[in-house]
Amino acid sequence: QPKTTWNRPKFNNEKSTVGHCTRVPRNANMEKLQSGYLFPEICMREFEHSQKYPQAGLIRLGVGDTTEPIPDIITSAMAEHAHALSTVQGYRGYGAEQGDTALRKAIAETFYRDVGVKANEVFVSDGAQCDISRLQMLMGPNVSVAVQDPSFPGYIDSSVIVGQAGMFQDENGKYENIVYMKCGHENNFFPDLSTTSRTDIIFFCSPNNPTGYAASRQQLQQLVEFAKANGSIIVYDSAYATYISDESPKSIFEIPGAKEVAIEVSSFSKFAGFTGVRLGWTVVPEELLYLNGFPVIKDYNRIVCTCFNGASSVAQAGGLACLSKDGYRALSAVVDYYKGNAGIIADAFASLGLKVYGGKNAPYVWVHFPGMSSWDIFSEILEKTHIVTVPGRGFGPGGEEYIRVSAFGQRERILEASRRLKNLYK
Numbered sequence: 001q002p003k004t005t006w007n008r009p010k011f012n013n014e015k016s017t018v019g020h021c022t023r024v025p026r027n028a029n030m031e032k033l034q035s036g037y038l039f040p041e042i043c044m045r046e047f048e049h050s051q052k053y054p055q056a057g058l059i060r061l062g063v064g065d066t067t068e069p070i071p072d073i074i075t076s077a078m079a080e081h082a083h084a085l086s087t088v089q090g091y092r093g094y095g096a097e098q099g100d101t102a103l104r105k106a107i108a109e110t111f112y113r114d115v116g117v118k119a120n121e122v123f124v125s126d127g128a129q130c131d132i133s134r135l136q137m138l139m140g141p142n143v144s145v146a147v148q149d150p151s152f153p154g155y156i157d158s159s160v161i162v163g164q165a166g167m168f169q170d171e172n173g174k175y176e177n178i179v180y181m182k183c184g185h186e187n188n189f190f191p192d193l194s195t196t197s198r199t200d201i202i203f204f205c206s207p208n209n210p211t212g213y214a215a216s217r218q219q220l221q222q223l224v225e226f227a228k229a230n231g232s233i234i235v236y237d238s239a240y241a242t243y244i245s246d247e248s249p250k251s252i253f254e255i256p257g258a259k260e261v262a263i264e265v266s267s268f269s270k271f272a273g274f275t276g277v278r279l280g281w282t283v284v285p286e287e288l289l290y291l292n293g294f295p296v297i298k299d300y301n302r303i304v305c306t307c308f309n310g311a312s313s314v315a316q317a318g319g320l321a322c323l324s325k326d327g328y329r330a331l332s333a334v335v336d337y338y339k340g341n342a343g344i345i346a347d348a349f350a351s352l353g354l355k356v357y358g359g360k361n362a363p364y365v366w367v368h369f370p371g372m373s374s375w376d377i378f379s380e381i382l383e384k385t386h387i388v389t390v391p392g393r394g395f396g397p398g399g400e401e402y403i404r405v406s407a408f409g410q411r412e413r414i415l416e417a418s419r420r421l422k423n424l425y426k
């Protein structure tokens, strides 16, 4: 089939032929979505494979979900808070929608001490993906959007859902009205801004999911200047910033002038193993203003108060423990463990003579299979090695010919995956 064909099952748009129909029209934006959300699809393929080969010893390197236990110092803090809820003195009801003051301060001091972000600019949430959707509500349907290609599918899919995108174009696998900024190894994973159209919003993820590339200071300076010149707002996703081990910036606010053009979204998921606990944050600087001079932070606060009632108090107690000196030290060891996994995976694919990217500043390895459909690569690896990956095409047309391999896993499973991969073509 031509490379541009999505060999994913079409989104189930069939109408039910039985049962009572209401007179409520379907949201036309939902109808534009081309398939199910990428990660549940991967889980479905994984389930089907495990049904077909129950004894295969499936290794799950697909969805980027952490696997290592949360350090006891953090779970004890959550348990203690939870238990206190069973006492008259310790019981607490609704907290501040913006988050617990101590946690907001701890986030500001831990991640933004030297860049002038204040605690009142930090909004604690139930996760970065949730904040991305709330930011979409904030921006509304009438803004233009640019995304990196490839990038985390949450940006594009939420843009479609809120009505920012036009129709999906089969011929190129892109939605109308969305600017896809090619970020491949050919252009050092950074868009050519001289040929990039102006958009109101620029989603930018660094370290990038799926390529694992962390943008350099010089690149981010270009991005901030580009946004300033165009009057755009950058939504900067730093969910993997704690994996950066070189001199790449960990926050967009390390770049002078960024507070006038950027919002930063981040998460406890990937460095604290809070994927199921659910805790994240968004920084909206007071200096960020709309066209009419109105501060964005005031509207975001209104969204948070109206559409979100605050993160779990138990999760926030855990978040505070994560940012304690001992908690953060324990978590850094887990991040290093996953990065060790990434090195093992990268070496396995390199031993096959394949070009491998990422894995140094992120828990994802990005592998190039020139001339091949990424869904075919995904299926071949799954069938031959019983290892689940993610087809690069799921992250945008720029992901074709690639697969993303997650480094989240117990070491012995990663070593087994390495053994199987080294024999992929034998």
Ligand SMILES: Cc1ncc(COP(=O)(O)O)c(/C=N/[C@@H](CCC(=O)O)C(=O)O)c1O
Pocket: 039, 062, 063, 064, 065, 126, 127, 128, 129, 130, 152, 205, 209, 237, 239, 266, 267, 268, 269, 275, 279, 280
């Ligand atoms: C760049 C980026 N930003 C936000 C998220 C989700 O963060 P949380 O909602 O805080 O767990 C993710 C999560 N990504 C995982 C899980 C995806 C999912 O299951 O939604 C993945 O890419 O496999 C991410 O990659």
